[in-house]
Amino acid sequence: MSERLRQTFRTDHRVAFPVSGTGSSGMEAMVANLVAPGDRVLCGVHGLFGQRMADELGRRGAEVVRVEGEWGRAIPTEQLLDAAKEPFDALFVVHAETSTGVAQPLDGLADACRAHDALLLVDCVTSLGGHRLEIDAWGIDAAFSGTQKCLNVPPGLAPFTVGPRAAAKAESVDCPSWYFDLSLVLGYWSGTGGRAYHHTAPINLIYGLHEGLEDVLEEGVEARWARHATAHAALLRAVRALGLERIAPEGEHLNPLLAVRIPEGIDDAAVRGALLTEDGIEISGGVGKFAGQAWRIGVMGFGANPAPQRRLIEALAPRLGHDPAEAISELEAGWAVAPA
Numbered sequence: 001m002s003e004r005l006r007q008t009f010r011t012d013h014r015v016a017f018p019v020s021g022t023g024s025s026g027m028e029a030m031v032a033n034l035v036a037p038g039d040r041v042l043c044g045v046h047g048l049f050g051q052r053m054a055d056e057l058g059r060r061g062a063e064v065v066r067v068e069g070e071w072g073r074a075i076p077t078e079q080l081l082d083a084a085k086e087p088f089d090a091l092f093v094v095h096a097e098t099s100t101g102v103a104q105p106l107d108g109l110a111d112a113c114r115a116h117d118a119l120l121l122v123d124c125v126t127s128l129g130g131h132r133l134e135i136d137a138w139g140i141d142a143a144f145s146g147t148q149k150c151l152n153v154p155p156g157l158a159p160f161t162v163g164p165r166a167a168a169k170a171e172s173v174d175c176p177s178w179y180f181d182l183s184l185v186l187g188y189w190s191g192t193g194g195r196a197y198h199h200t201a202p203i204n205l206i207y208g209l210h211e212g213l214e215d216v217l218e219e220g221v222e223a224r225w226a227r228h229a230t231a232h233a234a235l236l237r238a239v240r241a242l243g244l245e246r247i248a249p250e251g252e253h254l255n256p257l258l259a260v261r262i263p264e265g266i267d268d269a270a271v272r273g274a275l276l277t278e279d280g281i282e283i284s285g286g287v288g289k290f291a292g293q294a295w296r297i298g299v300m301g302f303g304a305n306p307a308p309q310r311r312l313i314e315a316l317a318p319r320l321g322h323d324p325a326e327a328i329s330e331l332e333a334g335w336a337v338a339p340a
């Protein structure tokens with residue numbers, strides 16, 4: 001399990017295991033073990049999940065410095081580096097903002113963190129296995145993910161990895177959570193200490209994740225990123241033929257999630273409701289600042305394939321007053337393009 005996770009995370013970190021609980025439990029584990037009360041933590045906020053982390057860090061008693069970006073855009077790297085000029089203990093960013101469909105570039109952040117002996121902490125719930133993510137090459141000290149996004153596995157586990165700098169920090173932090181205490185959990189996971197019982201691992205989910213990671217490695221991590229990129233580009237061509245526009249600009253977009261503006265005069269709830277009840281297809285509405293303004297279409301895991309996308313377009317087109325033919329031919333043309 002750990003080796004499969006390392007390959008998917010692209011890391012040599014010794015610590016790579018799934019925390020018991022959904023993606024959010026990975027966030028709890030990260031903050032409880034790697035942030036101490038009073039730590040100065042820079043927190044990128046450009047969507048719902050950045051907001052959530054700022055909330056979580058505040059609950060932990062950290063001094064939270066919010067680095068606010070526009071919703072639907074990446075936070076300019078300059079802005080993060082600017083905030084990193086004063087001493088700090090950790091920088092947290094959401095790599096894949098599922099609330100807006102934006103991928104946050106992480107280049108240069110690790111150097112800024114090391115200059116202050118601070119940790120680079122990342123939420124990669126919607127990028128692991130779906131969008132280029134290089135834990136080691138980008139110098140990420142700790143990251144958490146989820147299983148039900150790009151890994152195509154039932155929800156309930158949070159893949160988690162911690163590098164040596166973060167592990168050293170964890171030793172100095174008094175973890176307030178018994179359940180998420182890394183040293184206790186690792187005593188169970190790693191076999192050290194005779195695999196001491198800590199909690200009952202949800203083995204049904206662990207089997208599921210094991211299998212899901214096998215699928216990732218069989219396909220190849222990079223090939224999987226490429227498939228998600230092709231699926232995103234093809235679906236974008238198709239929805240443009242239906243008069244929809246993506247919110248994120250090219251280059252800042254997150255392949256596993258296509259967020260589009262709801263056109264004037266279209267009833268958000270009616271369209272999504274009909275897709276769900278009549279066609280058995282779920283697309284998500286906007287959240288936070290985008291409530292009522294955006295549709296968020298998953299392009300993850302099995303969904304990042306021609307057949308489910310075709311079903312979506314065929315069901316969506318008439319509800320937007322379009323004949324699906326042109327959009328379907330755009331979809332097909334998009335899939336015919338060799339990945340960049």
Ligand SMILES: *Cc1c(COP(=O)(O)O)cnc(C)c1O
Nearest residue numbers: 022023024049096098125126146
């Ligand atoms: C889904 C998601 C989470 C939370 O994961 P759960 O499995 O719902 O607890 C956290 N961060 C991001 C970016 C997500 O997309």
